[in-house]
Amino acid sequence: xxxxxxxxxxxxxxxxxxxxxxxxxxxxxxxxxxxxxxxxxxxxxxxxxxxxxxxxxxxxxxxxxxxxxxxxxxxxxxxxxxxxxxxxxxxxxxxxxxxxxxxxxxxxxxxxxxxxxxxxxxxxxxxxxxxxxxxxxxxxxxxxxxxxxxxxxxxxxxxxxxxxxxxxxxxxxxxxxxxxxxxxxxxxxxxxxxxxxxxxxxxxxxxxxxxxxxxxxxxxxxxxxxxxxxxxxxxxxxxxxxxxxxxxxxxxxxxxxxxxxxxxxxxxxxxxxxxxxxxxxxxxxxxxxxxxxxxxxxxxxxxxxxxxxxxxxxxxxxxxxxxxxxxxxxxxxxxxxxxxxxxxxxxxxxxxxxxxxxxxxxxxxxxxxxxxxxxxxxxxxxxxxxxxxxxxxxxxxxxxxxxxxxxxxxxxxxxxxxxxxxxxxxxxxxxxxxxxxxxxxxxxxxxxx
Numbered sequence: 060x061x062x063x064x065x066x067x068x069x070x071x072x073x074x075x076x077x078x079x080x081x082x083x084x085x086x087x088x089x090x091x092x093x094x095x096x097x098x099x100x101x102x103x104x105x106x107x108x109x110x111x112x113x114x115x116x117x118x119x120x121x122x123x124x125x126x127x128x129x130x131x132x133x134x135x136x137x138x139x140x141x142x143x144x145x146x147x148x149x150x151x152x153x154x155x156x157x158x159x160x161x162x163x164x165x166x167x168x169x170x171x172x173x174x175x176x177x178x179x180x181x182x183x184x185x186x187x188x189x190x191x192x193x194x195x196x197x198x199x200x201x202x203x204x205x206x207x208x209x210x211x212x213x214x215x216x217x218x219x220x221x222x223x224x225x226x227x228x229x230x231x232x233x234x235x236x237x238x239x240x241x242x243x244x245x246x247x248x249x250x251x252x253x254x255x256x257x258x259x260x261x262x263x264x265x266x267x268x269x270x271x272x273x274x275x276x277x278x279x280x281x282x283x284x285x286x287x288x289x290x291x292x293x294x295x296x297x298x299x300x301x302x303x304x305x306x307x308x309x310x311x312x313x314x315x316x317x318x319x320x321x322x323x324x325x326x327x328x329x330x331x332x333x334x335x336x337x338x339x340x341x342x343x344x345x346x347x348x349x350x351x352x353x354x355x356x357x358x359x360x361x362x363x364x365x366x367x368x369x370x371x372x373x374x375x376x377x378x379x380x381x382x383x384x385x386x387x388x389x390x391x392x393x394x395x396x397x398x399x400x401x402x403x404x405x406x407x408x409x410x411x412x413x414x415x416x417x418x419x420x421x422x423x424x425x426x427x428x429x430x431x432x433x434x435x436x437x438x439x440x441x442x443x444x445x446x447x448x449x450x451x452x453x454x455x456x457x458x459x460x461x462x463x464x465x466x467x468x469x470x471x472x473x474x475x476x477x478x479x480x481x482x483x484x485x486x487x488x489x490x491x492x493x494x495x496x497x498x499x500x501x502x503x504x505x506x507x508x
Contacts, residue, residue, distance in 0.1 A: 127139065129464060130497075131496070132465060132467045133465050134467070138489055140490065143400065161174075164367045178354060186311025186318075187309075189342070192352040192353065193336050193394040194350070196335040197323075201231055205231055205265060206238060207317065207341075207348050212265070212292065212293060216241045217267065218267065219266075220268040220269060221248045222269050223297060240264070249480065259287055261291065263291075263292040265295050266295070268280065270307075271298075271300060275440040277307060294317075302413050304320075318339075322336040323336065334393055347370070350383045350386060416490055423486065424444055427486070430508070433504065433508065445486070449508050450508050451481045458503075462503060464500055466484060466503070
């Protein structure tokens with residue numbers, strides 16, 4: 060078998076000897092034995108010609124049901140929206156698609172300018188004073204916000220809302236495990252009756268709350284923010300559906316100290332979990348504790364407008380133990396797609412898009428509530444809400460998927476450990492949802508429930 064390895068056995072032996080290990084296996088000592096394999100991965104075919112690989116992968120892809128090919132009501136942090144053709148056309152220009160990190164501002168003015176515009180858009184959307192040049196995604200931005208709050212308050216007790224998306228919660232818990240801070244997670248409550256203020260004490264660094272929640276409930280954060288500030292804690296607001304900020308009151312207006320969001324809904328298609336773009340905004344007084352990059356506007360020696368990296372407090376720029384973040388890059392191309400889409404919409408277009416999303420969701424919620432045995436749990440929502448079915452939700456969703464209708468996300472998939480959630484399904488509606496799509500869902504539910 061031809062192996063494309065540049066080093067000989069002698070080369071590898073010399074390298075291992077130089078670092079003082081007997082064999083390559085010792086390099087993986089930190090990987091649990093259960094996670095290792097001592098041979099080829101079971102089920103994978105042997106190497107094949109390129110055309111055979113393409114054929115095999117095409118056949119595998121054909122077994123999937125794309126959200127755009129059938130009526131789809133999937134959401135829970137990843138949403139299908141219309142993306143103007145201009146977005147994809149522009150981000151594939153060579154100067155954007157192949158550009159490198161803007162370490163040298165004199166040759167990266169275009170990149171720095173669009174990052175500056177992106178930051179401006181994010182700050183306006185979230186109601187905050189300052190935003191960075193993006194994060195990997197919403198979940199990692201959430202964990203970074205918690206670490207930032209711990210630095211600002213010099214405390215290490217974090218309160219997580221039960222309405223926080225479980226993926227965001229899990230990333231934060233992983234960060235807590237390795238960074239050594241305490242996490243108090245409120246119980247999951249689909250009815251949205253939790254009292255987060257009661258969990259805040261004088262040792263609390265921050266409270267993390269999502270709006271709309273993972274179950275679709277809109278949150279009014281003003282009272283919670285006031286209570287947290289009384290105890291010296293910060294409020295981190297999480298938004299997974301950024302289009303909602305075109306209609307609802309921004310977290311900044313409700314007193315949030317840090318706002319993190321998933322920007323996928325604007326400019327970035329569904330893609331099996333990525334690549335996405337994390338939004339991060341905060342108050343100007345906290346800017347030196349903000350992770351990631353900050354592009355700024357200045358003037359050159361001749362008085363002409365120019366752009367620079369104002370802050371880059373990462374491990375590549377200062378001593379690792381002093382860095383505010385060890386994230387090594389930002390989602391630049393995805394941030395550009397976000398910026399182009401939002402620029403094409405403008406403020407009026409974003410408001411109309413948000414209004415359309417909400418109106419379509421209300422239309423479906425009213426139709427579902429009219430079905431016998433079906434209950435809509437939400438008193439308020441944007442474009443996503445939770446429905447209680449008279450049967451186990453995951454079985455209904457699976458049967459509808461076989462009929463070509465993606466009915467939503469069963470709550471039991473998000474919260475498998477949560478008792479009593481087997482009959483709940485989270486349903487999302489966007490501007491791409493047609494009346495015929497709703498008809499297909501209603502017809503399927505009438506037959507199955």
